[in-house]
Amino acid sequence: MRILLVEDDPEQLEPLEGVLSEAGYIVDGVEDGETAQWLLSKKDYDLLILDWMLPTISGLSLCRQYRLLGKTAPVLMLTAKDTTLDKVTGLDAGADDYLVKPADLIELLARVRALGRRSPQWVGDSLSVADLQLHLSNLTVERNQVCVELSPREAQLLEYLMRHRNQVLTREQIEEALWEWGREPESNALTVLVRKLRHRLQLVDAADWIKTVYGMGYSLKAPDNFNTY
Structure with missing residues (x-):
């Protein structure tokens, strides 16, 4: 399964990328919304993990744009925003799940496995x-x-x-x-x-x-x- 991971903090990106890679996922990790937007135009992903607050283009905007293109791969919103209104906003933008930072890595992997089963490419474990x-x-x-x-x-x-x-x-x-x-x-x-x-x-x-x-x-x-x- 190929994952696009977008996180602007290198100190958080590196461990997230590492634990996902060790679990067997192919991870394209980037730090800004513009690069993520370009990659989404070039590659097909099975799962997106998007930080909400990103330079130039927010994770929320990326999610909205992705859904407007008719793309159906699951989206996990990863952010420090933790109010009910924030969660509703993210879900209404097209996110499938929401995880508040700092993310517990065991919980992150469990949510990735669950979302992976929603991917159009999923054929079982x-x-x-x-x-x-x-x-x-x-x-x-x-x-x-x-x-x-x-x-x-x-x-x-x-x-x-x-x-x-x-x-x-x-x-x-x-x-x-x-x-x-x-x-x-x-x-x-x-x-x-x-x-x-x-x-x-x-x-x-x-x-x-x-x-x-x-x-x-x-x-x-x-x-x-x-x-x-």
Whole structure:
């Protein structure tokens, strides 16, 4: 799940970004409304977390503009404004939920999980290809009653491959999907990541499900005997 996190205080942005990333989310963290507005015109997000008070363009205005465009991804308003009138104003602007700062990180993650289930892209807490299961709630992959833990980035790669099973995905497509805005991956980062994920999948006897299509990219495909799943 890709999240746009907009918070103008770096001391609050960094820990929020960190805890969301560790939970397996891809987070584009920015500090001002103008950058957020530009990103919303370029990318599709599964969830928006908006600070109310932002330079130049407020989180409230961003939310209103987003809804006027017909966008339906959930919006969590994160702000120090805590009166009933403030909450009503935020909800009337199109927000789905409201969390008062300073946010408790455990509560934030719980609300993100709940809002994620409202996203048009949500397909459940688990993804399956044949008998291979990825559990997004705890970042594990399971097959033949063997369960293996994944790093957040490994889980993101497997999730993307599973959502596009049997498709050849270019390196550019994968890098754009997995890496956060403003953080360019090193030239060999994806190669290293695929190698690590294959090592994890080897523990459930599925390393060869990730195919390298030379000169093009990668694809996830179950063995032929699983085509009926």
